[in-house]
Amino acid sequence: MNQKTDSTNANELNEHELIEGCIRNDVYCQKVLYEKYSPKMMGVSLRYCNSKMEAEDVLQDAFIKIFDKIKSFKGEGSFEGWIRKVVVFTALKSNDKRVRKFEPGNLDSVKEQYLDASVYSNMETANLLSILQELPDGYRTVFNLYAIEGYSHKEIGKMLGVTDVTSRTQYSRAKQYLIKLLAKYGINRI
Amino acid sequence: MSNEIENIFQEKFKNFESTPSAGLFDAIQAKRKKKRRVIWIWSAAAILFLSTGIGFSLLKDQNNNSISTDDTPTTESANTNLESKNTTLSISPIDEQTDITIESTFESEQSTNSKVEFNLEAKPINSENYVIHEMESPISSETPILDKPDSPISNQELATLFKKIASENKGADITKAKVFTRKGKTEVDIIVETKAIEGSEANIPETKDEDIANVTEANNEEKNKTTTPPPTHKLVKLSRWSIEATSSIGLGGRTISGATDYVSLRNLTESARISNSFTLSGIYQLDPKWNIQTGFILLNRNENFNHSTNDYVQYNEREEQRTETIIHPVLGEIERTYTVVVTDTIVTSGIKTNNINKHTLLSIPLILERELMSNNKWSVMSKGGVMVSIYTNSQGNIVNESNQVSLLETAGVKTSGTYSALFGLGTMYKASDRVSILLYPQVNFGLNSSFENRLAFKQREIGIYTHLGLRVRL
Numbered sequence: 001m002n003q004k005t006d007s008t009n010a011n012e013l014n015e016h017e018l019i020e021g022c023i024r025n026d027v028y029c030q031k032v033l034y035e036k037y038s039p040k041m042m043g044v045s046l047r048y049c050n051s052k053m054e055a056e057d058v059l060q061d062a063f064i065k066i067f068d069k070i071k072s073f074k075g076e077g078s079f080e081g082w083i084r085k086v087v088v089f090t091a092l093k094s095n096d097k098r099v100r101k102f103e104p105g106n107l108d109s110v111k112e113q114y115l116d117a118s119v120y121s122n123m124e125t126a127n128l129l130s131i132l133q134e135l136p137d138g139y140r141t142v143f144n145l146y147a148i149e150g151y152s153h154k155e156i157g158k159m160l161g162v163t164d165v166t167s168r169t170q171y172s173r174a175k176q177y178l179i180k181l182l183a184k185y186g187i188n189r190i
Numbered sequence: 191m192s193n194e195i196e197n198i199f200q201e202k203f204k205n206f207e208s209t210p211s212a213g214l215f216d217a218i219q220a221k222r223k224k225k226r227r228v229i230w231i232w233s234a235a236a237i238l239f240l241s242t243g244i245g246f247s248l249l250k251d252q253n254n255n256s257i258s259t260d261d262t263p264t265t266e267s268a269n270t271n272l273e274s275k276n277t278t279l280s281i282s283p284i285d286e287q288t289d290i291t292i293e294s295t296f297e298s299e300q301s302t303n304s305k306v307e308f309n310l311e312a313k314p315i316n317s318e319n320y321v322i323h324e325m326e327s328p329i330s331s332e333t334p335i336l337d338k339p340d341s342p343i344s345n346q347e348l349a350t351l352f353k354k355i356a357s358e359n360k361g362a363d364i365t366k367a368k369v370f371t372r373k374g375k376t377e378v379d380i381i382v383e384t385k386a387i388e389g390s391e392a393n394i395p396e397t398k399d400e401d402i403a404n405v406t407e408a409n410n411e412e413k414n415k416t417t418t419p420p421p422t423h424k425l426v427k428l429s430r431w432s433i434e435a436t437s438s439i440g441l442g443g444r445t446i447s448g449a450t451d452y453v454s455l456r457n458l459t460e461s462a463r464i465s466n467s468f469t470l471s472g473i474y475q476l477d478p479k480w481n482i483q484t485g486f487i488l489l490n491r492n493e494n495f496n497h498s499t500n501d502y503v504q505y506n507e508r509e510e511q512r513t514e515t516i517i518h519p520v521l522g523e524i525e526r527t528y529t530v531v532v533t534d535t536i537v538t539s540g541i542k543t544n545n546i547n548k549h550t551l552l553s554i555p556l557i558l559e560r561e562l563m564s565n566n567k568w569s570v571m572s573k574g575g576v577m578v579s580i581y582t583n584s585q586g587n588i589v590n591e592s593n594q595v596s597l598l599e600t601a602g603v604k605t606s607g608t609y610s611a612l613f614g615l616g617t618m619y620k621a622s623d624r625v626s627i628l629l630y631p632q633v634n635f636g637l638n639s640s641f642e643n644r645l646a647f648k649q650r651e652i653g654i655y656t657h658l659g660l661r662v663r664l
Contacts, residue, residue: 024548025548026585027219027545028543028595030219035215038209039207039208039209040205040207042210043206043207046206046208047206055210059210060218060221064221064222067218124202128199129206147196147200175195
């Protein structure tokens with residue numbers, strides 16, 4: 001067993017030093033920060049997007065914002081929470097560019113999703129992700145925000161520019177749709 | 191099931207991770223660089239636009255002032271009646287509270303060398319505020335000038351002023367010039383009296399303040415071809431002090447001396463890139479040629495830092511127990527257990543660090559400057575001096591002797607006390623009496639190391655910058 005350690009002092013930098021480094025626009029610190037958070041944030045981004053390519057676009061835009069706006073992180077709340085928020089908002093903005101479809105298409109037209117090699121290792125979640133990605137954009141967004149991120153309908157309404165009643169209705173429909181999709185794949189008891 | 195869904199999804203996605211494509215970070219950096227470049231271009235365009243605007247407005251002001259001089263009576267007004275000999279000279283307020291009116295009589299003789307006498311009678315409200323310096327024709331720089339003890343300007347300055355009036359009125363026959371100086375003030379009012387020569391006009395020196403004196407007069411009809419009434423003019427006395435502000439762009443770098451291997455390692459990882467600096471100086475005129483300057487120089491030296499480590503392959507060997515079922519011809523199905531050595535190969539990709547190191551130095555210079563040659567508008571100047579840093583901030587990366595990347599802040603950069611020599615050769619355009627525009631290429635090089643001595647190398651800062659800026663005479 002031959003163990004080597006990397007020549008750089010990546011592990012020696014704590015979160016505070018990383019943030020300070022990124023504020024100074026230090027590429028090394030940015031790289032370390034990116035490597036630390038990008039897998040998790042890619043997971044977040046994937047939930048909001050239709051494809052890996054789109055998720056990477058969102059992730060790219062989000063990290064540009066994170067590096068540009070890191071000064072505005074005042075240390076209130078967790079840094080990861082702040083990063084996640086930026087990713088979620090970037091994803092929402094990206095979805096805005098498309099017409100957010102709340103109305104579902106024909107369930108029969110639902111196709112099987114291609115699973116990327118990097119998600120095979122997480123098979124069960126990957127299955128759920130592919131099902132989540134089959135939801136129409138609007139349903140997926142509301143479901144993500146409410147069921148997974150834990151935002152209230154009022155907050156979601158504000159984020160999406162709709163009323164909280166709309167958010168609630170859409171969520172309810174999204175859930176129905178999801179159950180149908182799960183049934184379609186024979187996952188009626190999870 | 192419906193209530194379960196939230197829990198299941200929350201649970202499943204709580205720690206869900208997925209690795210993005212390998213080149214995404216580089217793409218992020220490239221996009222940010224592009225964005226920054228756009229911001230820089232726009233800022234540069236905005237600065238250029240503003241400076242052009244300011245430049246034009248300065249020139250416009252200058253032109254307006256010249257025009258206002260023309261507003262004073264010229265040969266045309268000489269058609270008025272000779273009977274009235276009163277000339278009213280309104281001079282702008284000496285201070286903000288008091289308007290001053292000076293009434294004067296205007297006498298003239300008709301002859302081929304007609305003399306325009308402009309007698310200022312001491313009727314001003316605050317006449318004691320004035321010192322009058324007169325110069326009879328012909329006016330030349332050699333004409334001796336009497337010192338007036340209460341004059342706010344020196345004899346030498348007065349001589350320069352008359353010389354200027356004479357040189358700028360070559361086309362006109364000047365009979366007399368009067369200079370009014372205000373006690374305790376640095377402003378100078380000039381009245382130039384000329385005898386008009388056909389086809390020529392008195393060239394009044396550049397004005398600084400319009401409407402300083404509007405002369406209305408009654409004049410002799412018969413003299414209208416030979417004389418012009420006294421135009422008035424104001425000059426601003428220039429102090430020996432100037433302030434200068436410049437910004438520059440150039441290339442900043444460093445020289446390193448030390449172990450050859452380390453120097454080449456540093457040279458491999460670092461390269462110069464476009465840098466800039468800003469200066470704000472106070473300048474004291476020692477004599478017409480020499481001046482001494484000090485102030486602040488803020489130097490932003492940028493350099494590229496590119497470093498990469500190779501991919502790291504790690505082999506982990508482990509033993510694994512395996513069981514297989516074989517069909518024995520006699521014993522039938524039997525299970526066999528054996529041990530194999532499995533080698534796991536883990537490849538960790540190398541880290542590339544592409545960074546821009548930023549060195550910020552705030553220094554105080556002490557500079558001597560000499561005017562090498564000049565004409566009315568242009569000067570060629572040279573300067574030389576030293577500067578010492580009072581604040582240094584270096585951010586970025588540096589490679590150490592073991593080829594390890596570390597932060598510059600921890601590498602022992604001096605926070606102050608870096609000495610540099612400074613030389614420059616530039617040109618200066620006098621946009622007006624007070625304002626000059628400078629274009630000044632300068633070089634600087636370190637006299638001592640910018641790093642603490644505990645390190646096994648010496649690093650001296652060098653740079654070449656072209657300064658563009660304004661110098662304003664107070």
